[in-house]
Amino acid sequence: MSRVVLQQKVLSENDRIAAHLRERFQQNNVLCVNLISSPGSGKTTLLERTLEVLPHDARVAVLTGDIQTENDAARLKRFGFPVKQITTGGTCHLDARMIERHLEDWKLEDLDILFIENVGNLVCPSSYDLGEAAKVVILSVTEGEDKPLRYPSIFFKSELMVLSKTDLLPYVPFNLEEAEENARRVHPGMEIVRVSCQTRIGLSSWLKWLDGKRNAYLQLKAEPVA
């Protein structure tokens, strides 16, 4: 019996495509944000609230993933920005090849921000790099404060946690501080914003994060290679 050492990622093919996408995003100054949450936590609604306040000439596009339907794309198309649905036909996450394929007829140089709404799932999307500059995890106040401890991977890998549906706090037993503390146990220093898409309270902190992220992204690129 002889042992052959293999030093490679299990998902090396996905990672290769993702790295290529990341390079293309960087070349074209496109900030790509990958939104991840359980089904129904408010990914599409957050995007609706975001698109609705952007100027009409904003250079923004959305890829939205779902296992079956095209509903989310229909909701998001109302704002006049390019939107494409990715139906995975059963697969519980998006992978880099799906992103690459659905970007084929879009010109990246025409974009500043690309939002990806992942398939509703806190586990599987965590393993698949899509070439994004940042993952954002959304946790709604109806889901329980211990989600970060039960699904540590995605909270660890996301730069920002959006605590959503805060308008429902009077009606559900949910301790915001505890949820935030749990997220920061898993991911020390994690950025967190509290948002209600119903009352729109907190939306500005999300938009500010996005703006800061985009500036940091462009700056990072501007820095000369040592």
Next chain:
Amino acid sequence: MHEMGIANSILEAVQKEARRYPHARARKVGVRIGELAAIDAEALRFCFEALSRDTDLDGLQLEIELCPRRHRCERCNCAFIVRDYDCRCPQCGNFARECVSGDELELAYVEVEEDEPSSLATKSSQ
């Protein structure tokens, strides 16, 4: 449940590797999985067995090495295993943010066994 896809990727990698050794059989594959990798080892094992059954790789063993989360202390440079999300450095008490491992999803090795001449003979006579 994405362990099916992960198991499939592992088997593909083994198959690719096995093609480089035409007179040998892959017996065992080793993978490293971090506690932050979002992979359920039992589910992976189940999928792996289901997918390999009745194929060339039927009977291939899967060895999973579970890798804990490790942080490095920025102050004293000590690396340590993080238990129960406690990121304080065991040497100096500093709160260590830098995660150095724990999200592995990697292939480590494949064990191959040379076909014995007799088994080669029976194969060619079939």
